[in-house]
Amino acid sequence: GEPDMAAESSGRVDGEKEDEGWRSYESVFTNQKAGMDDVDRDWVKKVVYENSKNSPHFRNEQRKAEQATRRIQEMLRRKEALLSQNQLAGYDQSAAKLVAELEATRDLSHWWFHVDMDAFYASCHELMDPTLAGVPMAVGGVGMISTANYQARKYGVRSAMPGFIALKLCPDLKFCPSDFALYKTKASEVRAILAQYDPNFLAAGLDESYLDVTSCLEARGESPDALARCIRDHVRRETGLTCSIGVACNRMLAKICSDLNKPNGEFVLQRSREAVLAFTSSLPVRKVPGIGKVTERILSGLGLNLARDLVSRSSAGLVVALFSEKASGALLRAGLGLGRSGAPDEDAGAGRKGISVERTFRPLRGKGLEAKLAEICAKLEDAMM
DNA sequence: GCGGATCAC
């Protein structure tokens, strides 16, 4: 069909240009994700763009992107001002001091496991109906997908994607409505197993847990690799679910590591300063928890693409100069590969600090807005009881 | 103290 395609694209009506907007439309659906190595990203990008470009949602995304662009330009202006006034040297000095202080807090004495269930919701449904495992399937509906199995990911279908767009990418996609009772049941089965390796393990959502296995390893006289394999086998044997495990000296690094050999794999980062710094030297900043799409763009604008760049002699001062104290501290820590390695803060998860209910609804053109508000308030009232 | 922005899941 190639000649036909060529004829079609050259036979366009005069003055009509093919819409190339998709090339610059960086939706969240095209970045690298586990199971999506073989996806034709340009094709996905194009399909998402074609199905998005005229929607209110798209215009809102554009508004947000433009605002981020202005923020980045403002930071770059401040950088140029500092450079032209030769003020960076002072920041370089205070940054060097901060980095030294942070380095002194490095703790290599723990072994942390981050256990991350593979495509958790989708895998739960596959357990209930094994025929689902062989076909592309997503949890959710035409409105929104919360996760997709690996069959579906081959087509570019992924979490947080609207189902109607996923259907364009994969017309045979099967949907499973969410079943939180099922996920909670399976999650507690998994947690019962993990508690055998660290009774104080830290659950992060239904499908992620952090385990401090330092003492467990000593008691068993085992290597981290062997224990990770043992836990994954144990979970699979007793629940039928696979997981991936990241192993490192702190929770931040362990979390990054659990993603590296997903699904059904593990990654061990050796417990030495050299190994950690070598790791951050090739680690894209976007992999660091807390650095999202916007911060990645800002850092990229400053020429900072790898975590180690954040603490380099030439740019740590820039980070300190341009970001707030909290933000720069977090960035420098990330660059050094520092993270929490002690027992989880007692009062950190002490209690919920807020409660909210929100609903998306179609435009009401002023009519029925108060009724809608009352309805949502009633749901909030329920949630508070 | 509040609302907007950002981020994670």
Place this chain on the structure above:
DNA sequence: TATGGTGATCCGC
């Protein structure tokens, strides 16, 4: 046809 919901934190007013 059509793009979720909850909670947390930070920051600038």
